[in-house]
Amino acid sequence: MQEFTGDELSSRKAEFLKYIHMQGNVVKTTEIAAHFSVAPSTATKALGEIAKAGYIEHTPYHGVKMTTLGTDYARFLIRRHRIVALVLSRYGLEPDEACREAKKIEQCISRDLTNRMCMSLGHPMMSGCGEIEHDHCCCCPAGDRQG
DSSP: OOOOOSOSSOHHHHHHHHHHHHHOSOBOHHHHHHHTTOOHHHHHHHHHHHHHTTSEEEETTTEEEEOHHHHHHHHHHHHHHHHHHHHHHTTTOOHHHHHHHHHHHGGGOOHHHHHHHHHHTTSOSEETTEEOOOTTOTTOOGGGOOO
């Protein structure tokens, strides 16, 4: 698995990639545009740039699907988001509030800091946003994970 820093895409494009990954299969450009409340032309331009970076395959008028590289990167982004949200929830934020706040700051959190937060939390398996994956995670020995 490639070592991602989290800076490979802008925060908006990273959100697009996470959304596409969570939807699975082929996602139509109009669906993405509607979800993010942007014009279809804006979504098309961003998707073209994400495709050029190798994270998705974009077929105009049909939609997009993840590449293996895109899937790996999306999994990293989702893991980072969920760990940041969990940290915020430990400071009294409700799960939905922690999720919203995590979206605002997660782009500033490095892979190393994400792994350190994960370790300090005892390698948690769940956050208010969902399951935290630890596959291919350098900081999470299988025996150390919380159930």
